[in-house]
Structure formats: C-alpha cells, structure tokens
Amino acid sequence: MALDTSTPAVTAGVVRDGVLLAERVTQDGRKHGELLMPGVQAACAEAGVRLPELDAIVVGAGPGPFTGLRVGMVTAAALGDALGVPVHGVCSLDAIAAVTPCEGNLLVATDARRREVYWAAYDGPEAHDGAGEGVRRLTGPHVGAAESIGVADLHVVAAAGTMADRFGLPVAGPATPTPLGLVAVAALHGVPGPLEPLYLRRPDAVPPGERKKVTP
Missing domain, CATH: 3.30.420.200 (Nucleotidyltransferase; domain 5)
Structure with missing residues (x-):
C-alpha cells in the first residue's frame, strides 16, 4: 500500500510486483484526514486485497505542509503497527x-x-x-x-x-506523487529507516507563551 498527503492530492494505491492494481486520488488539501482511510479501503477493495494481506506500507514523507503531511505519516505508522508490516518513508x-x-x-x-x-x-x-x-x-x-x-x-x-x-521549462511527468513512484523509491532504499517527516520549516502554529502578569 502506497500513501501520500504531501500535496492537496490525497493518494492511496495498491502495487504488486511493479504493477498498479488500484489507486484512489482525491484533490482536497483541507480534508486529508477525512479522505485518506476511505481511499485506502477503496483501493484495497478494487484490488481484491484485504488489509491483513499487505506486505508493506510506503508513505511520502514530504516535504509538505505540516498538517497534511502528518496525516499520511501517522496513518502509515498506525497501519504498519496494526498489521505488523514494515513502513517505508520516502521523499515525495x-x-x-x-x-x-x-x-x-x-x-x-x-x-x-x-x-x-x-x-x-x-x-x-x-x-x-x-x-x-x-x-x-x-x-x-x-x-x-x-x-x-x-x-x-x-x-x-x-x-x-x-x-x-x-520555470519556463517543458513540463513532464505527474504533478503529484504516484503509488508506482513511491514504491519504486522504497525498493531502491531497501530496509526502511526511521519514519521522519520532511517539514523543512517550522509549523505556523506555536504553543502559547506565558501569560503576562497584570499588576494592580
């Protein structure tokens, strides 16, 4: 199973031996959390593969905006843990x-x-x-x-x-990461390393500071 939420495209797909069996891509940068797991389930249903039959999870680790990217990474980690399969994080x-x-x-x-x-x-x-x-x-x-x-x-x-x-250059290839591309990169890396997101900069949201003391 390959997942990516590093762009507004919420992507999930099933790949076997370099062949794409099923793919779900939904364009909505504000609903990564709502759309990803339904996409995973729909891709599995179309491919005729049950979640426990998956051998590995591959997830785009960014770079990407904090909130959307975190959805894909957390989902991949949870699936890997629940299914007992390795999780490969690759640069999107x-x-x-x-x-x-x-x-x-x-x-x-x-x-x-x-x-x-x-x-x-x-x-x-x-x-x-x-x-x-x-x-x-x-x-x-x-x-x-x-x-x-x-x-x-x-x-x-x-x-x-x-x-x-x-950039004034010929445009080639897909606009967003694809399941085949994600799996191809994971295959080159072999054994997965630590699952770390590529945020590249700090999130906009920060913890609130101390309240200012008010004196009478």
Whole structure:
C-alpha cells in the first residue's frame, strides 16, 4: 500500500510486483484526514486485497505542509503497527522524479505556500547509463522562492510537480506523487529507516507563551 498527503492530492494505491492494481486520488488539501482511510479501503477493495494481506506500507514523507503531511505519516505508522508490516518513508519529490521520463536533468517542485516551493533537482538517465539505479538527487529537498532557483546552473531541461509551470521549462511527468513512484523509491532504499517527516520549516502554529502578569 502506497500513501501520500504531501500535496492537496490525497493518494492511496495498491502495487504488486511493479504493477498498479488500484489507486484512489482525491484533490482536497483541507480534508486529508477525512479522505485518506476511505481511499485506502477503496483501493484495497478494487484490488481484491484485504488489509491483513499487505506486505508493506510506503508513505511520502514530504516535504509538505505540516498538517497534511502528518496525516499520511501517522496513518502509515498506525497501519504498519496494526498489521505488523514494515513502513517505508520516502521523499515525495523523489517519487515524482522516479516516474518522470526526462532526457537530462529534472527539476521537481511542489507548492510550499507563502509564495515558495519545495524543490529538488535530479540527474538524467544518461548520468548512470540506465543501470537500473533510478534517478539520483543532485540537490535538495529545499524550500524557497521559485525565482531564487538557479535553473541554468542546475542544467535542468524539464520540470515536474504541482509548480512545474513556474520555470519556463517543458513540463513532464505527474504533478503529484504516484503509488508506482513511491514504491519504486522504497525498493531502491531497501530496509526502511526511521519514519521522519520532511517539514523543512517550522509549523505556523506555536504553543502559547506565558501569560503576562497584570499588576494592580
């Protein structure tokens, strides 16, 4: 089972041996919590797979906004614990790059709000002779203004992701992470490491400070 809530797309899909059996994607950045588990259950039903039959959970670990990303990470951790299966956290930008055809370096960028983007750059397949290693990240993930990214210096020839149209480059690949991309990245990493979200910056919400003392 592959999950991602790093963008407004709430994604759940079942993949077996590199084949997508079922997928549910709902676009609503304000309802990650309400939509994710129904998507998981619908994807399992369509694939003819019961939750206890899953071998692993793969989840996009961001970068992404705090609230939405946390929904996917917590859900994946809970499923893994309940089912007794490993949980693989992978960079969501890597998952987009993994299924984006590009004859050269690729830029992947998604919306970070505040007029900024989350982004990373990847090398083209010729950099490693198509040896089945998948794309490799050259730099990132970072967060910043789109205009601050040195596209020419990175030698990128195309862009993918929800903010791909901001750079004057050909747009290639999916706008959001796909189940196939998530699983492909997890397969490259092998044994899962600690499940840690890539927030890249602090959440807007902060604990309240001490109350000011009022003297008569």
